[in-house]
Amino acid sequence: MVKNIKLISVVFLVIVSFFILLKGLNKTNNYSPNLNSSKIDFNFKAKFLYSDEEVTLYELINDKDFSIINIWASWCLPCRDEHSFLLNLKSLDKLNIIGINYKDNEINAKKFIKELGNPYSKIVVDPSGINSIELGAYGVPETILINNNSKTILKKYIGPLDDEKFAELKLIIKNEN
Amino acid sequence: MKIKILIFIIIWFVSFFNFSYADNSEKVDQISKNLRCLICQGQSVYDSQSDFALSMKILIQNKIDEGKNDEQIYNFLKSKYGEWIVYDPEINKNTVLLWVLPLILFIFGGILILRKVSIK
Numbered sequence: 001m002v003k004n005i006k007l008i009s010v011v012f013l014v015i016v017s018f019f020i021l022l023k024g025l026n027k028t029n030n031y032s033p034n035l036n037s038s039k040i041d042f043n044f045k046a047k048f049l050y051s052d053e054e055v056t057l058y059e060l061i062n063d064k065d066f067s068i069i070n071i072w073a074s075w076c077l078p079c080r081d082e083h084s085f086l087l088n089l090k091s092l093d094k095l096n097i098i099g100i101n102y103k104d105n106e107i108n109a110k111k112f113i114k115e116l117g118n119p120y121s122k123i124v125v126d127p128s129g130i131n132s133i134e135l136g137a138y139g140v141p142e143t144i145l146i147n148n149n150s151k152t153i154l155k156k157y158i159g160p161l162d163d164e165k166f167a168e169l170k171l172i173i174k175n176e177n
Numbered sequence: 178m179k180i181k182i183l184i185f186i187i188i189w190f191v192s193f194f195n196f197s198y199a200d201n202s203e204k205v206d207q208i209s210k211n212l213r214c215l216i217c218q219g220q221s222v223y224d225s226q227s228d229f230a231l232s233m234k235i236l237i238q239n240k241i242d243e244g245k246n247d248e249q250i251y252n253f254l255k256s257k258y259g260e261w262i263v264y265d266p267e268i269n270k271n272t273v274l275l276w277v278l279p280l281i282l283f284i285f286g287g288i289l290i291l292r293k294v295s296i297k
Contacts, residue, residue: 131228138229
């Protein structure tokens with residue numbers, strides 16, 4: 001009887017761990033916080049790329065219905081890939097695209113914009129990366145869609161935009177009003 | 178002789194600055210050891226040299242300079258990145274098994290030992 005219990009419990013444990021590991025295979029390792037847990041502090045200050053003026057995020061996102069905050073850098077290759085999507089989004093008139101230039105060299109950043117076009121209505125710089133952390137960001141590239149009226153995050157994309165995310169972004173903006 | 182004095186002064190200067198630097202960031206080290214580097218695999222913010230971790234350390238230093246205490250800094254980061262950023266998970270319905278399981282195993286093991294001893 002005792003032998004039986006041992007055998008059964010070992011078999012049981014093996015089966016349970018098998019299923020736990022099997023389930024773990026399908027899970028992505030990248031962690032992203034749920035949206036309602038990350039709040040935006042609109043009071044952080046940053047300098048513009050093209051002038052020395054300081055501005056708060058609150059002032060930046062005021063004029064239209066939606067804002068996209070895009071964190072980018074000239075040294076970031078995926079940012080190059082997603083740039084065409086941002087240029088495309090520029091044509092939406094309810095949308096305001098703000099760029100945060102992350103840990104970048106000013107000359108390189110300006111060169112990047114000159115070369116690939118400027119989708120941003122305003123660009124601020126974040127030389128130490130602190131502002132991005134205040135936004136709850138992980139690195140570059142990252143895109144955050146904000147509803148300007150309710151000051152809430154609608155969607156957050158970690159990593160470059162692609163066709164799928166681009167379509168989703170457009171759909172969210174279309175459906176929100 | 179002059180060279181010796183010069184070398185001594187240089188070393189003294191270097192170690193002096195080293196010391197003051199270490200003194201400043203001790204608190205940052207302490208806090209960053211308790212924070213998970215979210216973009217790394219299994220590293221703390223203290224261990225990591227990624228851009229994310231480096232910025233995080235600067236931010237922590239700034240918060241300390243602003244006069245925030247440890248609790249406030251942890252809460253600030255939790256509000257930005259969620260519970261996951263700290264290594265100390267709170268008890269809730271997702272983590273209750275994590276906290277209770279060792280206790281159950283401990284009691285179970287204790288019972289096993291007691292039974293073995295009493296049989297003898």
